Amino acid sequence: MGDQRCFSDTGFSAFLSEGRLMGTRCSCGELHLPPRALCPSCHGTDLAWEETGADGRLVAITRMAMVSPSMARQGFGSENPLCVGVVALTAGPRVVGQVVEIDHLTPGTAVSVDWSRSCPEAGLVFMASGAGSDLTE
Amino acid sequence: MGKQPRLSRGVALVAAGMSDFGVWPGKDSKDLFLEAFADLRDSADGELDPGEIQAAYIGNFTNDVFVGQSHWGAILADALGIVPAPVTRTEGACASSGIAFREACFAIASGFYDVVLVGGVEDMSKRSTAEVAEGLALAATPDERRAGLTFPGVFGAIASAYFDRYGASREHLAAVTIKSHLNAADNPRAQLGRSIREMMDSKARRARQQGRTVPEWKDEREFLGDDVVNPVVAEPLHLFDCCPISDGAACLLLVAEERASQFNALPLFVAGIGQGSGRGLQAAEELTSFEATRAAAAEAYAMAGVNASDIQLAEVHDCFSIAEILHLEDLGFFAAGQGAAASLEGRTQRDGEIPVNTSGGLKCKGHPVGATGAAQIVELWLQLRQQAGARQVGGNDLRLGLAHNLGGTGGTSTVTILERRD
Numbered sequence: 001m002g003d004q005r006c007f008s009d010t011g012f013s014a015f016l017s018e019g020r021l022m023g024t025r026c027s028c029g030e031l032h033l034p035p036r037a038l039c040p041s042c043h044g045t046d047l048a049w050e051e052t053g054a055d056g057r058l059v060a061i062t063r064m065a066m067v068s069p070s071m072a073r074q075g076f077g078s079e080n081p082l083c084v085g086v087v088a089l090t091a092g093p094r095v096v097g098q099v100v101e102i103d104h105l106t107p108g109t110a111v112s113v114d115w116s117r118s119c120p121e122a123g124l125v126f127m128a129s130g131a132g133s134d135l136t137e
Numbered sequence: 138m139g140k141q142p143r144l145s146r147g148v149a150l151v152a153a154g155m156s157d158f159g160v161w162p163g164k165d166s167k168d169l170f171l172e173a174f175a176d177l178r179d180s181a182d183g184e185l186d187p188g189e190i191q192a193a194y195i196g197n198f199t200n201d202v203f204v205g206q207s208h209w210g211a212i213l214a215d216a217l218g219i220v221p222a223p224v225t226r227t228e229g230a231c232a233s234s235g236i237a238f239r240e241a242c243f244a245i246a247s248g249f250y251d252v253v254l255v256g257g258v259e260d261m262s263k264r265s266t267a268e269v270a271e272g273l274a275l276a277a278t279p280d281e282r283r284a285g286l287t288f289p290g291v292f293g294a295i296a297s298a299y300f301d302r303y304g305a306s307r308e309h310l311a312a313v314t315i316k317s318h319l320n321a322a323d324n325p326r327a328q329l330g331r332s333i334r335e336m337m338d339s340k341a342r343r344a345r346q347q348g349r350t351v352p353e354w355k356d357e358r359e360f361l362g363d364d365v366v367n368p369v370v371a372e373p374l375h376l377f378d379c380c381p382i383s384d385g386a387a388c389l390l391l392v393a394e395e396r397a398s399q400f401n402a403l404p405l406f407v408a409g410i411g412q413g414s415g416r417g418l419q420a421a422e423e424l425t426s427f428e429a430t431r432a433a434a435a436e437a438y439a440m441a442g443v444n445a446s447d448i449q450l451a452e453v454h455d456c457f458s459i460a461e462i463l464h465l466e467d468l469g470f471f472a473a474g475q476g477a478a479a480s481l482e483g484r485t486q487r488d489g490e491i492p493v494n495t496s497g498g499l500k501c502k503g504h505p506v507g508a509t510g511a512a513q514i515v516e517l518w519l520q521l522r523q524q525a526g527a528r529q530v531g532g533n534d535l536r537l538g539l540a541h542n543l544g545g546t547g548g549t550s551t552v553t554i555l556e557r558r559d
Binding site: 009034040059060061062063064065066067068069070071072076081082084085086093094095096097098106107108121122123124 | 266267268270271274278279280281283284285286287289290291293294295296297298301368369370371372373374418419420424
C-alpha cells in the first residue's frame with residue numbers, strides 16, 4: 001500500500017503540482033515536511049507518505065522591499081514588497097513560503113495554502129485563512 | 138559530547154593583520170589578502186619569513202560567483218610566495234574563516250605542522266546590491282531560496298518572531314546600531330567609521346549649505362525612525378540594521394605553543410574552539426536561537442574550562458542588528474529574551490559589563506564575508522594586547538576574549554576563545 005514515489009524533493013514537488021501537501025511519517029512517529037528518506041530523529045528508514053493538511057499560522061513574517069534580481073523580474077520590489085513567512089502547520093511541521101499580502105500580517109495570523117499560486121517552482125504560497133472563501137463558497 | 142574536548146598540543150596566535158575594509162574598485166582578492174598579510178608581518182616581533190609557513194587555511198565564500206574565479210588556495214599560495222606549501226580553501230558561507238581557524242588548530246595540535254597561516258578574503262563590491270543579495274542567498278536553505286528570501290529577509294523574519302515572543306521592538310535594534318557606529322568611529326580600518334550623531338550633523342550641514350529645509354531629529358533614535366534616511370529593507374529591518382557590502386581580507390599566524398616566543402614576546406593562546414551545524418528556518422528547533430551557536434559555544438567553553446561570565450569582551454556575528462541580540466543569548470551572556478533589553482541598557486557598550494563588537498562589528502567595520510571570522514580575531518588580538526587605541530576596552534587585566542562567526546541561517550557557527558597568559 002501507499003504511494004511509491006521517492007521520499008525526496010522531487011517526490012514532494014510532484015505531489016505539490018497535484019495540489020497535495022505531502023510529507024513523510026516515520027514509524028517512530030515523526031512527521032517530516034518536506035519528506036525525508038532518513039528520519040533525523042531516530043535515523044530509521046521505515047517511512048510512509050502522509051498528507052499534512054494546508055492550514056497553519058504564521059510564526060514569522062517579513063515584507064521585503066529589496067529583492068533579488070529574479071524576484072524583481074517577477075514584479076516584486078519597493079512598490080510591490082515580497083512577503084515571506086514561516087508557517088507552523090496545524091499538523092506540526094514548519095514550512096517557509098510566500099504569503100499573499102494583506103494588511104497587518106503578523107505572527108499569529110491564521111493562513112492556508114493558496115493552491116492557485118503554489119507550484120514546484122515558487123514552492124508554497126500562503127494566504128490569510130478564508131481569503132479565498134468569497135470565490136469558493 | 139562524551140568527553141572533555143581538548144587540543145592534544147597547545148596553539149598560539151603570534152601575529153594578526155587585516156586590510157582596510159570598504160569598497161575598493163581597484164583591488165582584487167589577491168591585493169586585499171597581501172595587504173592583510175603585510176599588516177600581519179608588522180604585528181610580529183622581528184622579521185617574519187613567509188618561508189616558515191608550512192600550510193595555510195583560507196576562508197572564502199563567494200568568489201566563484203562574484204568574480205568568476207575558483208581555486209583561491211593555489212592562487213594565494215603563489216601570491217604569498219609559499220608554493221609548494223599546501224593551501225586549503227574552506228567554505229562555510231559567512232563562517233568560512235572561522236572554520237579555517239579551527240582546522241588550522243587541529244593541524245597544529247595533531248603535531249603535523251608547527252606554523253600555519255589562517256585567513257579569509259572576499260571581493261564583493263563589483264556587483265550590484267541586488268546581485269550580492271542573490272549571491273549570498275546561495276547559503277540559505279533550498280526552501281528559503283525558493284520562497285525568494287534573501288538574508289535581510291531571513292533575519293527580518295527572525296526579528297518578527299523575536300518581537301512577537303519577547304515583546305521587543307525596533308527601539309532595541311536601534312540601540313545595537315547606535316553602539317556599532319560609535320565603536321566603528323574609533324576604528325580606522327572600519328568601512329562605516331562614523332557615529333550616527335556625526336551622520337545627522339553632516340546631513341543637517343549639507344541641507345543648510347544647499348538651502349534645503351534642515352532636518353531636525355531629536356536624537357539618534359528619531360533619526361533611525363525616519364524612513365527617508367533609514368528606509369525599510371525587509372521588515373522590520375531597515376537600512377541601518379544591515380551590514381554593508383564589503384571588500385577585505387584578514388590573516389592570522391598560528392604556531393605550536395612551544396614555538397610562540399620565537400615569533401612574538403606577547404602571544405595569545407587558543408583556550409577553546411567549537412563548531413556546530415544548524416537547520417534553517419524550516420527545521421530549526423526555534424526561530425529565535427541558533428542551535429549551531431549553542432553547540433559551538435558549549436564546546437569552546439568546555440575546552441577552555443570557562444563560562445560565559447568569564448569572557449571579558451566578544452566579537453559576535455552581527456550581520457544584522459537582530460542577529461547580535463540573538464547571539465548575546467546563545468553565547469550565554471544574557472538569558473533568552475534578555476538580549477534586547479541588555480542592549481538598550483548599554484550593557485554591551487565598550488564600558489559595559491560585556492563589551493561586544495568594539496571593532497564596530499560586521500555592521501560598521503564591514504563584512505567581507507569570508508574574511509569576517511579572521512577579522513574578528515584580529516580585534517581580539519588588538520584588544521587583549523592593549524593595542525586597540527581609542528576603542529581600547531578599559532582596565533589592564535583583559536585576559537579572555539571570544540569571537541563568534543555564523544554562516545547562513547545559522548547553518549554553521551564557530552566560537553573561538555583566546556587567552557592572554559603573561
